Amino acid sequence: MRIELERRGSASPLFSVISPILSLLLTLVFGAILFWLLGKGPLSALYSFFIDPLTEVWSLHELAIKAGPLILIAVGLSVAYRSNNWNIGAEGQFTLGAITGSILPVLVPSWHSPLVLPLMMVMGMLGGALFAAIPALLKTRFNTNEILTSLMLVYIAQLFLDWLVRGPWRDPKGFNFPRSLDFSSDAVLPPLLDSGRAHASIIFALLAAVLIWFMMRYMLKGFEVTVLGRSERAGRFAGFSSRRMVWFSLMLSGALAGLAGISEVSGSIGHLQPSISPGYGFTAIIVAFLGRLNPLGIIASGFVLALTYLGGEAAQLSIGISDKVTRVFQGLILFFVLSCDTLILYRVRIIFGAGKTLAEGKH
Amino acid sequence: MTDARSVEAGSLLSVRGLTKYFGSFAACNGIDLSIAPGEIHALLGENGAGKSTLVKMLFGVLQPNAGDIVWGGSSVSIGSPGEARALGIGMVFQHFSLFEALTVAENIALSLDPRIPLAKIAEEAASLSKAYGLPLDPNSHVADLSVGERQRIEIVRALLQNPKLIILDEPTSVLTPQEADRLFETLFKLKAEGRSVLYISHRLEEVQRICDRATVLRHGKVTGACDPKQETPASLARMMVGADVAAVHREEAPQLGDVLIEAKGLSVAARTPFAVALKNVSLTVRSGEVLAIAGVAGNGQGELFDALSGEYPVADDASVSIRGQAVGRTGINGRRLLGAGFVPEERHGHAAVSDMSLSDNLLLSRSRSDRKSFLSGGLLSVIRHDAIRETARRICGEMDVRKSGDDPNAASLSGGNLQKFIIGRELDRKPSVLIVNQPTWGVDAGAASRIRQALIDLARAGSAVIVISQDLDEIFEVATNIAVISEGKLSPSYPAGELSLERIGLLMGGIHDSTRHDQSAQAEAALAH
Numbered sequence: 001m002r003i004e005l006e007r008r009g010s011a012s013p014l015f016s017v018i019s020p021i022l023s024l025l026l027t028l029v030f031g032a033i034l035f036w037l038l039g040k041g042p043l044s045a046l047y048s049f050f051i052d053p054l055t056e057v058w059s060l061h062e063l064a065i066k067a068g069p070l071i072l073i074a075v076g077l078s079v080a081y082r083s084n085n086w087n088i089g090a091e092g093q094f095t096l097g098a099i100t101g102s103i104l105p106v107l108v109p110s111w112h113s114p115l116v117l118p119l120m121m122v123m124g125m126l127g128g129a130l131f132a133a134i135p136a137l138l139k140t141r142f143n144t145n146e147i148l149t150s151l152m153l154v155y156i157a158q159l160f161l162d163w164l165v166r167g168p169w170r171d172p173k174g175f176n177f178p179r180s181l182d183f184s185s186d187a188v189l190p191p192l193l194d195s196g197r198a199h200a201s202i203i204f205a206l207l208a209a210v211l212i213w214f215m216m217r218y219m220l221k222g223f224e225v226t227v228l229g230r231s232e233r234a235g236r237f238a239g240f241s242s243r244r245m246v247w248f249s250l251m252l253s254g255a256l257a258g259l260a261g262i263s264e265v266s267g268s269i270g271h272l273q274p275s276i277s278p279g280y281g282f283t284a285i286i287v288a289f290l291g292r293l294n295p296l297g298i299i300a301s302g303f304v305l306a307l308t309y310l311g312g313e314a315a316q317l318s319i320g321i322s323d324k325v326t327r328v329f330q331g332l333i334l335f336f337v338l339s340c341d342t343l344i345l346y347r348v349r350i351i352f353g354a355g356k357t358l359a360e361g362k363h
Numbered sequence: 364m365t366d367a368r369s370v371e372a373g374s375l376l377s378v379r380g381l382t383k384y385f386g387s388f389a390a391c392n393g394i395d396l397s398i399a400p401g402e403i404h405a406l407l408g409e410n411g412a413g414k415s416t417l418v419k420m421l422f423g424v425l426q427p428n429a430g431d432i433v434w435g436g437s438s439v440s441i442g443s444p445g446e447a448r449a450l451g452i453g454m455v456f457q458h459f460s461l462f463e464a465l466t467v468a469e470n471i472a473l474s475l476d477p478r479i480p481l482a483k484i485a486e487e488a489a490s491l492s493k494a495y496g497l498p499l500d501p502n503s504h505v506a507d508l509s510v511g512e513r514q515r516i517e518i519v520r521a522l523l524q525n526p527k528l529i530i531l532d533e534p535t536s537v538l539t540p541q542e543a544d545r546l547f548e549t550l551f552k553l554k555a556e557g558r559s560v561l562y563i564s565h566r567l568e569e570v571q572r573i574c575d576r577a578t579v580l581r582h583g584k585v586t587g588a589c590d591p592k593q594e595t596p597a598s599l600a601r602m603m604v605g606a607d608v609a610a611v612h613r614e615e616a617p618q619l620g621d622v623l624i625e626a627k628g629l630s631v632a633a634r635t636p637f638a639v640a641l642k643n644v645s646l647t648v649r650s651g652e653v654l655a656i657a658g659v660a661g662n663g664q665g666e667l668f669d670a671l672s673g674e675y676p677v678a679d680d681a682s683v684s685i686r687g688q689a690v691g692r693t694g695i696n697g698r699r700l701l702g703a704g705f706v707p708e709e710r711h712g713h714a715a716v717s718d719m720s721l722s723d724n725l726l727l728s729r730s731r732s733d734r735k736s737f738l739s740g741g742l743l744s745v746i747r748h749d750a751i752r753e754t755a756r757r758i759c760g761e762m763d764v765r766k767s768g769d770d771p772n773a774a775s776l777s778g779g780n781l782q783k784f785i786i787g788r789e790l791d792r793k794p795s796v797l798i799v800n801q802p803t804w805g806v807d808a809g810a811a812s813r814i815r816q817a818l819i820d821l822a823r824a825g826s827a828v829i830v831i832s833q834d835l836d837e838i839f840e841v842a843t844n845i846a847v848i849s850e851g852k853l854s855p856s857y858p859a860g861e862l863s864l865e866r867i868g869l870l871m872g873g874i875h876d877s878t879r880h881d882q883s884a885q886a887e888a889a890l891a892h
Contacts, residue, residue, distance in 0.1 A: 220730055220744035227727060230719070231712040236674050237705070238727045239696035 005346040015344050020290055020297070023336035024304065030332055040319050048318045049311035049325075059310060061196025065268055066309045068201030069094070069260035069277075071302035073284035075209045076253030078293040079216070083249040084229040089135065089150030090257040091281025092157035093128040097258020098265040099161055100127025102272050105187035106169050106180045116186045120262055128258015129251040131157065136250040140243045146250065154281070162274045169272060180272040189267035199267035201260065206299065208256055213295035225249065257281060278309060279327075286334045289341075305330065374433075375400045375559050376421070376452075376528055381430035383416050390416040392583040393430070398528065401557040403550060405570040405591060407603055408580035414563050417580070418530050421561075422454045423447040453521030457532040459513050461505045468501040471520050484523075492519050495549045510661060511542040518549070529553065530561045535569060539659050540835070540868035547573050565603070565808075566836075567596040579603055600808060619843075620650030622687075623827035624671070624703070624796045629682040629691075631670050639663040641670060644853045646846060648796075648827040653818060654856055655842035656831045659871050663851035664831045665708065668800045671829070672705040673698045685796055696731035701796075704728075704789030708800040708831075710778065714785045717774035721766070722748065722755040724773050725788055732792065754791065762787035763813065779810030786814050790821060797821060800831045815841050835864060847871055 015022075031049070032042035053059045073090045080087040087093075101124030104116055135149040162178070171181040189199040216222035228235035228245045235242055265276055287305050291298030312326030377397035383390050391413045398404045408414045419425040421432065423441035431438050434450055441447050447454070461470050468485035475484065485501035492499040497515040505513060514534060521529055531550075535543040550560055550573060564570055570577055571591045579587040579602040587602040624647070631641040641663055648654045658664055669675040671683060673695040680691040685701045695705065705728070711717045715724045726737060726746065737751050738744045752770055759766065762783040766776055773781055782803070789797060802818065803811035818841055822828045831848075832838050838845060839859060846856040847870035854870050 218745050219740075220738060220746060223723070223726060223730070223746060226719070227716055230716045233709075233713045234716045234727060237672075237695065237707060237713055239694055239699075239731055 001350065001352045004349045004351055005342070006349050008345060008347055011344045015340075016292075019340040019344060020292065020301070020337065023290070023333065023340045026336045026340075027329065027332045031329060034325075034328065038321060040321065045315065045319055049315050049329075050307060052314050052318070053307060053310035058196050061193075061198040062310055063303065063306050064198040064202040066306035067302045068199075068205045069264050069280045070284050070287050070305055071205035071299055072201065072208055072260040072263075073253075073257045073281055074287035074291065074298045074302060075205070075212050075295050076256030077284055077288045078291070078295060078298060079212060079225055080249040080253040081288060082216070082229045082293055083225045083245050084232075085139075085246055085249045086147045087132065087135070087150050087250055087253050088147050088285065089132070089152075089154045089281070090253065090284055091277060091279065092150070092154035093131045093254040093257035094261035094264075094277055094281045095154075095157040095161050096131040097124040097128035097254075097261035098272065098276055099157075099164065099261075100124055101258070101262025102180065102183075102265060105183040105266075106272065109181060109184055112184065112186050114186070117189065117266070120187060120266060121259060124258045124262025125255040126258070128261065129255040131258070132250040132254025133247065136247045139246050139250075146246075150250075161272065161276070165272050165274055171271075178274050182271045183266060187266060188270055189263060197268065199263070201263035201267055204259060204263060205302070208259075209295040209299050216295065257284075283330055286330055286337070290333060290337050305333070308333075373400070374398060375435060377433045378417075378421070379431045379433070381417065381420060381427050381432065383413075383420060383425060384428050389583050391420070391427075394580070394583075394585055396578050396585070398559050398561060399576075400527070400559055401554055402575040403554055403560045403562055403573055405574035405577035406561060406563045406580065407565065407567075407570060407577050407599065412580040412603070413583040414580055415532070416583075418454070418532065418561065418563065421447070422452060422530060448524050448526070451525070451527035452530065453524050453526035453528070454530040455514065455517045455521055455532065455534060457534075459517055461513055461516060463506040464504070466502050466504055467499060467508075467516050470505060470516060471501075471523065474520055475523065487523060488519050491522055495519075495522065495552055496545065497549055510537045510659065511539070511545075514538070514546075526558065528559045528561060530563070532563045533565075534562075535564065535566065537660055537833075539871045540864055543569070567591075567599045570599070571596070603808060618651050620825065622647050622649050623685065624648050624798075624829070625684045626671065627682055627684075629670060629677065629679075631666060631675075631677055633666075634675070639666055639851045641666050641851045644670075644848075644851075646829075646853060646856060648829055648844075650795075650825045650827055651822055652843050653822045653828045653830060653841050654844045654846060655838040655859070656829065656846050656848050656853070657835060657838050657867055657871060658831075658833065658848035660833055662849050662871075664800060664833075664848060666851065667848060667853070668705075668707060668798065668831060671798050672703075672707070699728075699732040702794055703796040703798070704792055704794030706785055706789055706797070706799040706802065708804060710781050710785060711774070715773040715781060718772050720770045720772055721759070721776075721784060722752045722770050724784070725755045725758070726751055728788055729792065758784060758787040758791050761791070762817070777807075779806040782806050783810055783813060786817060790817055793824075794821075794826060796827050796829075798829045798831075801833065802830060803832075803834065803837060811837070835867065838867075 028046060032046055035042045035045035053063065073094065077087060077090060101120045103123060104111065104120055131153065132150070134153060135146040138144040138149050139146045165180055166178045169180045171179055174181065189201070192198050192200065192203070216225065224235070224240045224245065227238055228240055228242050232242045260280065261276070265272060269276060283305055287298055287301045290301035290304065308326050308329045311329070312323040315321055315325055316323040374397040379395055381394040382392055394413070394417055406414050406417070416425060420427050421441070423443045423446050426442070432441060433439070439450065441450065444454070468481055468488060471488055472479070472481055472484050488499065488501045492515065497519060499512065499515050499519060505516070514537065534546060538546065553560060562570070562574055571594070574591050577589055577591040577599070578585055579589070579599070581603060591599060626644055626646050629641055629644040633640040639662060644667065646654065656664070656667070670677050673690065673693055676694055677683065677691045680689045683689070683691045685698055685703050688701060690698050690701065707713045716727065729737060737747055739747055755770065758764070764776070764780050764784045764787065766780060776784065786799070786802065797818070799818065802814050806814065815837060818828055818830060822843070830838070830841055842859040844856040845859050845862050845867070847854045847867055849871055
């Protein structure tokens with residue numbers, strides 16, 4: 001017996017739209033089973049995981065704080081993925097953007113000027129873009145696989161940050177804790193509203209999503225991204241360069257990840273420390289796919305995944321299970337998104353014996 | 364039909380009401396067919412007529428939804444190619460399934476019982492290939508063999524099973540005329556032994572020459588069963604197409620003007636191990652001229668197209684010039700701006716992106732040359748979808764592109780209609796130079812004649828046209844001058860009227876005669892061997 005995936009004649013447009021919703025529903029069903037196996041009431045557990053965080057103003061602010069970097073990174077990744085460049089290292093570009101963005105407040109803390117914040121943001125984007133240029137260089141020069149190189153660079157960036165805050169950038173008055181000195185008020189993204197902590201990163205994210213959406217839908221550049229992603233040969237026929245697209249898409253996604261990194265450090269943390277991200281760069285991959293690589297869809301999916309972070313914390317407090325459950329839910333979502341997408345394009349055939357077809361997905 | 368029924372009693376294979384649905388589309392709809400022992404039976408039809416679906420059902424690759432297959436008097440169901448082989452049906456597919464890194468004998472062994480020793484297979488293959496006039500060295504590597512030799516492996520592989528019926532899918536589409544003649548001799552030998560051959564083709568002359576009976580398919584139905592020797596090519600074509608194919612009209616003495624495209628000593632190294640290097644290619648095409656470049660597939664046609672189109676620019680700027688300007692180092696869009704248009708061989712994924720709409724595919728080749736009308740917003744380059752859709756509509760109207768919906772995806776069009784769109788996309792610009800690689804490959808007869816006429820009309824209006832083609836009928840139909848490419852070398856070009864089929868065949872086989880004395884001696888020497 002063997003199982004075969006057979007390509008469908010055409011993908012159902014209805015199910016292409018329903019698929020993300022269907023995969024979220026399946027995640028909820030399996031989440032309920034998970035809670036039940038852990039001996040918790042499935043419904044009340046799901047309530048405290050997914051609904052509770054939405055009932056209070058401060059937690060809505062937290063939701064925006066978590067959604068900001070996720071959307072920002074995922075929007076950049078969507079361009080890379082559409083052009084068939086698989087940047088898996090957004091976590092590293094996020095980290096390096098945080099480092100380069102922090103150069104001013106850490107090394108020249110005495111400089112007070114309204115220019116500090118914009119400069120930090122630009123330097124963060126530059127850092128992320130240049131870090132993403134490394135896999136681009138390796139791919140265009142040596143034909144290496146960007147999935148591997150960008151992923152390996154994540155660990156380099158994280159260890160570099162670790163070394164910085166334990167070594168040269170450690171706060172001399174910080175009682176030997178591995179952290180930089182606190183940013184001055186000129187270097188901190190202020191809260192948007194008095195009611196909570198949410199800061200400009202969510203604005204950056206929404207702005208980036210709308211701009212990238214416009215580019216992908218109405219501009220020749222977006223057309224170039226799509227054509228080269230679908231067929232490199234057709235792109236060459238159109239006069240588009242796939243090498244330049246490697247640089248463009250990787251550096252664009254790197255720049256947005258870097259902006260997310262410096263915004264997070266400047267707005268939410270206020271100093272550098274060994275760990276600055278609960279895996280935003282990796283979770284954003286799920287966000288990008290759940291949003292169907294469409295920047296507007298990514299806004300919605302960014303909030304959904306942000307909720308899993310808050311839900312994990314809430315579940316730890318209220319029903320006493322590990323916040324690792326966040327990772328489990330994120331994994332479930334990715335699994336169901338990818339499998340729903342696969343089943344839209346393919347039907348499953350189970351084949352018994354030699355070539356005899358007994359069961360088919362249809363008929 | 365009466366013909367089919369009367370032979371049925373003694374037939375080797377007969378098929379009654381065979382039907383295959385893909386979704387709601389009937390690829391084969393109630394097909395009746397019978398093949399007598401020891402006959403060469405032609406299966407004729409346009410692309411998409413259902414020929415491939417029919418033979419796939421006979422070979423067990425697909426399962427019919429309705430109908431019977433009767434083999435040697437008893438009804439059978441053929442569940443897999445293995446069962447078909449066990450019955451005595453062998454098949455040679457159009458696309459070979461051979462491992463290039465393995466030897467001939469190893470490739471044959473893969474389809475046989477693994478317990479048979481390799482030496483025995485090699486010995487049997489060698490003796491079989493000798494007996495049937497298919498010279499083949501069992502120990503040579505497939506990668507080193509020509510397409511014709513590779514086809515022989517497939518035929519020998521089928522013959523080793525001692526089949527009563529051999530199905531050949533478009534076997535001559537990849538062969539030179541000489542290689543095809545050799546294949547026909549083999550087929551006659553098989554016939555003399557009482558084996559049957561089901562011969563799929565759309566080359567009418569061939570079918571008339573070698574086949575005893577023919578079954579013609581159109582839109583999944585049998586539209587005629589006849590003795591092809593009693594028919595004319597025109598009457599066979601009528602059965603295939605359903606209407607008289609418009610004869611291509613050509614002016615007798617074309618007015619030639621300035622040189623519009625020229626290549627001088629163009630040499631390009633092979634980009635990949637499987638590519639062909641171009642060696643010192645020179646050509647000139649004048650206004651009003653159609654230069655047809657003949658040659659067997661894989662002799663550098665794709666590489667020549669890449670170099671002329673600028674998809675892969677070359678190092679020597681002077682080796683290609685368009686309208687007097689050296690463009691060797693210029694990219695494809697720079698050459699388009701000089702008035703050149705290009706149509707590559709592969710429709711899906713090269714000339715067009717399958718899952719993009721026709722209007723997007725229009726923008727694909729014209730984003731730069733029609734920047735003014737298709738883009739706005741200065742540096743932002745905002746796409747003017749409405750203007751592009753309007754132009755796409757106009758092209759579809761002019762080239763008679765049949766499609767479902769206003770702006771469907773390229774993948775939803777049939778090969779012929781998509782090709783008409785792709786050619787129309789360039790013609791719409793009124794290019795002064797047009798380079799087309801295999802303009803009617805896999806295209807039905809109606810669309811093919813439409814496309815050829817358009818190419819001739821373009822030249823008559825004063826453009827220079829290069830047609831790279833493997834189809835000799837097409838070449839004689841459109842060309843004012845003919846050159847032949849072989850192993851990356853291009854022959855001088857000859858006026859179409861001065862070249863015979865035999866001469867082209869020799870050139871395709873790499874035997875270049877030349878007016879220069881020092882080379883003619885070599886050519887004679889080569890011929891003598």
